[in-house]
Amino acid sequence: MQRMTPPVSPKRAELRKHVLTLLVSVVALDALMVGAYYGFHVRDRLEKTQMTFVAVWVVLTLIVVTTIMKRIRQLRRRR
Numbered sequence: 212m213q214r215m216t217p218p219v220s221p222k223r224a225e226l227r228k229h230v231l232t233l234l235v236s237v238v239a240l241d242a243l244m245v246g247a248y249y250g251f252h253v254r255d256r257l258e259k260t261q262m263t264f265v266a267v268w269v270v271l272t273l274i275v276v277t278t279i280m281k282r283i284r285q286l287r288r289r290r
Contacts, residue, residue: 226286233279240275244268 219227248254253264 222286222289226283229279229283229286233276233283236275236279237272240271244271 248264253261256264
C-alpha cells in the first residue's frame with residue numbers, strides 16, 4: 212500500500228530550498244577556509260596572522276548567513 216503524503220506548498224518548498232542553500236553555503240565556506248588554513252600553513256604563522264585569518268573567516272560567514280537569512284525572512288513575510 213502506498214502512503215499518501217500531503218503536497219508541499221510552493222512557499223514551503225522555496226523556504227526549504229533557501230535553508231538548504233544556507234547550510235550548503237556555510238559548509239562549503241568552512242571547507243574552503245579549512246583548506247586555506249592548512250594550505251597556507253596558517254598554524255605556523257604569527258599569532259596576529261592567525262587571528263586575522265579567523266576574523267576574515269568569521270566576517271565571510273556573517274556575510275553569507277545574513278544574506279541568505281534576509282531572503283528567508285522576506286519569504287516568510289510574504290503571504
